[in-house]
Amino acid sequence: MQHSIIDAEPYGKFHRKLFFLSAGGPFLDGYILSIIGVAIGGASRDLGLTATQEGLVGASALVGVLLGGLVFGWVTDRIGRQLMYTIDLIALVLSSALCVFVDDAWWLIVLRVIAGIAVGADYPIATSLLAEWLPADRRGRTMGALVAAWFVGAATAYLVGYVVASVAGDEPWRWVLASGALPGIVILLARLGTPESPRWLLRHGRRDDAREAIKTAFGRYPTDAELDVLAAQEPPTKSRLSRVFTGGYLKRTLFAGGFWLCQVAPAFAIITFYPVVLGEYGFSDGNSALLWSAAVTLVTMAGCLPCIRLVESWGRRPVIIWTFVASAVPLAVLGFFPALPAVLAIIMFSVNALAQGGGNILQWIYPTELFPTDIRASAVGVASAISRIGAAGGTYLLPVSLEHLGLGPTMLIGAGIAVAGTVICVLWAPETRGRSLHDTASTGAATASAPSRV
Structure with missing residues (x-):
């Protein structure tokens, strides 16, 4: 098949800018979901939170991500990527800023849900827009690199918390939560003027608008022949959410949502309550726990880096399978030996973090590759929503599990979830590199690609 103008265009200035703008969403997600672990101590004291309420506060943003992805993925397929690309950040900025006025637990929970909805909406919006502009030979590594931005955001949250706690203790926890509004405003303003996806425009019969979008991005108008090739790949089609759950796409939806759930259920729970979990190993000094939390989060980001290359050279399938295996083993060690010395516990958490970082890059590669343009954002939203069921459940249950079951069984549950993820990927993970x-979005095409080692 002849290459479209998008696949033929070399990766350049426009692609790099769009990547950084799209990475703003994962950065904010990591920041907002992790900053609650910094603020929970002060909030719990001032608002008199019970263990159950602490779990709800920690999980509330994840519930919002579930709702945002599920609803606004479909909306994005209907009304376009570019418009939603800015609207969702307005909601995020407002919900973060209003945390300054929180005076009870339910008010905090509601604002965290709204912030989560905005973050969840950004997942399908930003990933679909970026994937639809990228050439095939750079799509895997660029989409995978988005995940690294999440960990940068999470590490930044812990470092901000450390600085604030060192200067003022946990008294200004409301301002710590509200601090997410500042990077949100910067990213919102930078996103203004981003061109719409020409693939989406062609799916909606807007050929002239697609031509203008390509001119804005690449500095030249496509020839009629170039636009014809792209239009042949993106015929006008009405977006129907039901397609995500029918035919060959149902299995892909279950795969994408299933492996994503198994990755984030233990990861979000541990990351959200890193200071609490590390406290079980003797890091009773809150500031020390925050620094270790930032360090382990940066280790997770470091795990992304080699796999960003490996998904193109080795393949998507072996990377996701072996990173699941590598994340299960240290959690099992922590579960069977909960009395490990703090140094050894940190090593185990770091090994788990490296593996998690490597596998997590597939979260925004597979869902965008396995579905066509008319349902791509919907599919990413649904997969994200499925994953957040596990993430919200894990985050809500972790403090409860620590209180009632103890550290060892809690870590073994995490290891079991990682094993389940391994099984899902062995059975269902396709190989899509190089296509x-x-x-890759054509039913049946994604499994027949260059051979991989698994």
Whole structure:
């Protein structure tokens, strides 16, 4: 098949800018979901939170992410990527800023849900827009690199918490939560003027608008022949959410949501309550726990880096399978030996973090590659929503599990979830490296690609 103008265009200035703008969403997600672990101590004291309420506060943003992805993925497929690309950040900025006025637990929970909805909406919006502009030979590594931005955001949250706690203790926890509004405003303003996806425009019969979008991005108008090739790949189609759950796409939806759930259920729970979990190993000094939390989060980001390359050279399938295996083993060690010395516990958490970081890059590669343009954002939203069921459940149950079951059984539950993820990927993970977005999204095409080692 002849390459489209998008696949033929070399990766350049426009792609790099769009990547950084799209990475703003994962950065804010990591920041907002992790900053609650910094603020929970002060909030619990001032608002008199019970263990159950602490779990609800920690999980509330994840519930919002579930709702945001599920609803606004479909909306994005209907009204376009570019408009939603800015609207969702307005909601995020407002919900973060209003945390300054929180005076009871339910008010805090509601604002965290709204912030989560905005973050959840950004997942399908930003990933679909970026994937639809990327050439095939750079799509895997660029989409995978988005995940690294999440960990940068999480580490930044812990470092901000450390600085604030060192200067003022946990008294200004409301301002710590509200601090997410500042990077949100910067990213919102930078996103203004981003061109719409020409693939989406062609799916909606807007050929002239697609031509203008390509001119804005690449500095030249496409020829009629170039636009014809792209239009042939993106025929006008009405977006129907039901397609995500029918035919060959149902299995892909279950795969994408299933492996994502198994990755984030233990990861979000541990990351959200890193200071609490590390406290079980003797890091009773809150500031020390925050620094270790930032360090382990940066280790997770470091795990992304080699796998960003490996998904193109080794393949998507072996990377996701072996990173699940590598994340299960240290959690099992922590579960069977909960009395490990603090240094050894940190090593185990770091090994788990490296593996988690490597596997997590597939979260925004597979869902964008396995579905066509008319339902791509919907599918990413649904997969994200499925994953957040596990993430919200894990985050809500972790403090409860620590209180009632203890540290060892809690870590063994995390290891069991990682084993389940391994099984899902062995059975269902396709290999999509090296193929055009049109090919990987065609039912049945994604499994027949360059051979991999698994």
